[in-house]
Amino acid sequence: MRPDEAARLEEHGIKASAHRVAIASYVLHTDEHPSADDVWARVKQAFPMVSRATIYNTLNLFVEKGLLRHLVLTEGRLVFDSNVEKHHHFIDEGTGQIYDLPWDTLKVSRVKQIKGFDVRDYQVLLRGRKRGRKREKKSDSR
Amino acid sequence: MRPDEAARLEEHGIKASAHRVAIASYVLHTDEHPSADDVWARVKQAFPMVSRATIYNTLNLFVEKGLLRHLVLTEGRLVFDSNVEKHHHFIDEGTGQIYDLPWDTLKVSRVKQIKGFDVRDYQVLLRGRKRGRKREKKSDSR
DNA sequence: TCACAAAAGTAGATCTAGTCTAAAGTTGGA
DNA sequence: TCCAACTTTAGACTAGATCTACTTTTGTGA
Incomplete structure (x- = not known):
């Protein structure tokens, strides 16, 4: 987990909670184009109690604040791209x-x-x- | 309904049933990029008894036989394009x-x-x- | 330090597009 | 006419995503 993650969130007007930092530290630094459920699976390894709603809330927040883009390229899944x-x-x-x-x-x-x-x-x-x-x-x- | 619709289906190896012709005569001649449910709504005007499964079956068959393409461009809906x-x-x-x-x-x-x-x-x-x-x-x- | 409002997170219900299943109806050739 | 293959059906099911109502956490200010 990067030390600067929290700062990066705050810069974009996002209050940095533990969950958000956990999500950010995966999703903002991968080029895997994960779906929301991919992110959930990954984040649960470290924080098993994180709920699906939080993942969705957080990813949508990141998109809204310009940290992520979401792509609709393949059937049945919305995918996130950290390359903005x-x-x-x-x-x-x-x-x-x-x-x-x-x-x-x-x-x-x-x-x-x-x-x-x-x-x-x-x-x-x-x-x-x-x-x-x-x-x-x-x-x-x- | 075009007289040549049935022939067009047969040409592509599709047995022409009444429902298929009805679906074809809308979806193969529109540039509206309808979703499956749009097609359903439209076809039901003429054939109220047509089931959703038939719409999906038929559209997928048309795609498979090269009469249609399906596009994933917008969130949450698969859309059909008669322009192949x-x-x-x-x-x-x-x-x-x-x-x-x-x-x-x-x-x-x-x-x-x-x-x-x-x-x-x-x-x-x-x-x-x-x-x-x-x-x-x-x-x-x- | 405590109180409390705002923000964040939760479980589970709900929604929606799409697929599957098993049964019924239709078709056409022998 | 018979029958096998094909088509259509209603409704169950699935999966991704959102919503709702509730609980927990956080941080500010008296």
Whole structure:
């Protein structure tokens, strides 16, 4: 658990309780795109008494305060992304894994010229398969 | 109801029952991106006895046979798209409406060069607001 | 230090989209 | 006509997410 976690929450106008810090220290430092229940499972390892409602409350609070984004990319689950910068997403159709692609990996032209729509935000959504070995990533560090 | 509807189903290896034709004649000719329950509501106007399971069965069958695509773009609902060609999507953040953008409206470069991923398919997903008058579209014709 | 209001957390009920099941109805070819 | 395969049905079930009403914790100020 990072020492600066509480400070980070306060910076965003969130009172730092023990549960919130516990949730933050996982969800803000993973690139696994966990669902709410994934987060619950993880946080329960350390705090078995934490309720599902708290997980949902806290994640929604984080989204509202701009610490997280939530993504609707795959069926039946809302997933959280600690990367709040602009970026694209690749979905592995075999495993369901979601990967972030840095913004400048791709270039989208003519967005400005679309007629009749005010575009506030966009991203490219790619589907296919990740090549080579299954992802070896392990730790939460970023 | 189009006379050619049944033929279109058969072409795709789907036996044409009355319900299937009824569902097809709405869902294959709309650009409203309806959810399964939207389809149910609509089809019930003509066939009040149709069950929810049939709607789901039929829509899933259409997807499987390539007559429809299903999209997961907005929270909590799977939506169907009769446009099976490559295209992009714009979501109006005010109304939740989904609009199709023709493939060549935008140009995405460097997709081929992405390392470590086999891209099978991609699209640009834009969010913002549609400008001007609320959509005036009415009929199902295409 | 204590009192107490506001904030945070809780269990479990509820909601909703979607799937499953088992039975009934329909169809079409031998 | 018979029968097997297919289609449709009502309603049970599931899972993700939210809501509700209650309890616990926290922190401020007398």
